[in-house]
Amino acid sequence: MNGFDGVLFDMDGVIFDSERVSVRCWNQAAAQLGISEERMWQVKLQITGTTAANCRRVLNAEFADVPGFEYDSFRGEYERHYNEVLNQGGIPLKPGARELLIWLREHGKKTGLASSTYTEKLMRQIAPSGIAVYFDSIIGGDQVTKSKPDPEIYLKSLKRLGLDPEKTVGIEDSYNGVRSQRAAGLHPIMVPDILPVTEEMRGLAEWILNDLHAVRQLLSEMDS
Numbered sequence: 001m002n003g004f005d006g007v008l009f010d011m012d013g014v015i016f017d018s019e020r021v022s023v024r025c026w027n028q029a030a031a032q033l034g035i036s037e038e039r040m041w042q043v044k045l046q047i048t049g050t051t052a053a054n055c056r057r058v059l060n061a062e063f064a065d066v067p068g069f070e071y072d073s074f075r076g077e078y079e080r081h082y083n084e085v086l087n088q089g090g091i092p093l094k095p096g097a098r099e100l101l102i103w104l105r106e107h108g109k110k111t112g113l114a115s116s117t118y119t120e121k122l123m124r125q126i127a128p129s130g131i132a133v134y135f136d137s138i139i140g141g142d143q144v145t146k147s148k149p150d151p152e153i154y155l156k157s158l159k160r161l162g163l164d165p166e167k168t169v170g171i172e173d174s175y176n177g178v179r180s181q182r183a184a185g186l187h188p189i190m191v192p193d194i195l196p197v198t199e200e201m202r203g204l205a206e207w208i209l210n211d212l213h214a215v216r217q218l219l220s221e222m223d224s
Contacts, residue, residue: 001187001206004222005167006110008157008186009135010049011117013173013193014212016091016125019048020194025081029074033066048195049148049174051116051141090128096212101134103216107223112137112157116148137161149179154186171215178204189215 013019023044030040043062047055056071063069085091104111111134115122119140126132137160139153146152158165165185172178173193181188182204190197190205197208209215 001169001222003167004109004169004187004219006112006161006163007104007169007171007219008112008114008154008163008181009170010172010174010177011113011115011122011125013048013094014171014191015094015097015113015131016129017094017193018091018125019173021082021085021091023194025078025085028081029077032077033063033068033074035063035066045175045195049116049172049176049180051144051147052118053141054116054147086124091125093129093131094212096214096216098129098131100212100216100219101131103220105134110136110161110163112139112161112163114139114153114157116141116153118142148174148176149183151180151184154181154184158184158186169219171212172205175201189218191215 009015012022026040026044027037030037043058046058055075059074060071101111113135117125117140119142122138122140123132132138137157139157139160141147144152144156154170158168168186170181170186170188171191172181172188173191174195175198178188178190178201188205189207189209190201191209191211202208207218209218
């Protein structure tokens with residue numbers, strides 16, 4: 001790939017160090033129903049990077065045998081714990097996130113945020129950091145009909161920004177996100193967070209990098 005015109009980002013686990021917070025909050029909600037952390041983790045593997053609607057489908061199927069399980073109540077308990085973290089100062093940015101966004105703006109690259117998190121929650125999470133100004137487009141999971149790994153959210157971002165997928169880099173941390181970017185024709189960079197790199201990911205991602213500082217270095221070399 002010679003040069004690029006824009007970068008499309010996932011949010012949780014890429015821009016914000018939020019996936020570990022999410023795991024802790026899911027475990028707190030699960031513990032009240034006697035669901036083990038090990039079982040919750042297997043479910044978390046399925047829902048990471050997907051929309052709330054897909055979470056509902058997966059959790060209803062996986063916990064159908066749990067006495068007292070009711071999705072809205074369970075999700076509400078998770079959100080209560082997550083909102084406590086937001087209200088206590090917000091979710092920290094991942095190392096190198098702000099520097100990367102500033103570099104992209106200074107070099108005239110278009111940037112889009114394409115997150116499965118619903119827009120209202122997404123904007124509340126972004127607000128304390130002040131990074132919304134660095135995105136030319138922000139699309140939440142409630143603005144699409146299909147969840148990642150379907151490419152809809154990235155195709156919509158490309159169209160909104162007028163970007164050619166062949167000249168667009170994507171940055172993801174989740175399996176479903178990388179699958180979505182590849183299906184949309186992007187050039188995916190995987191920056192692993194809580195999910196380990198698999199052989200599938202080595203085949204789908206064009207680069208696997210340790211952090212966003214390394215991403216900025218790569219993009220700088222591509223742009224030179």
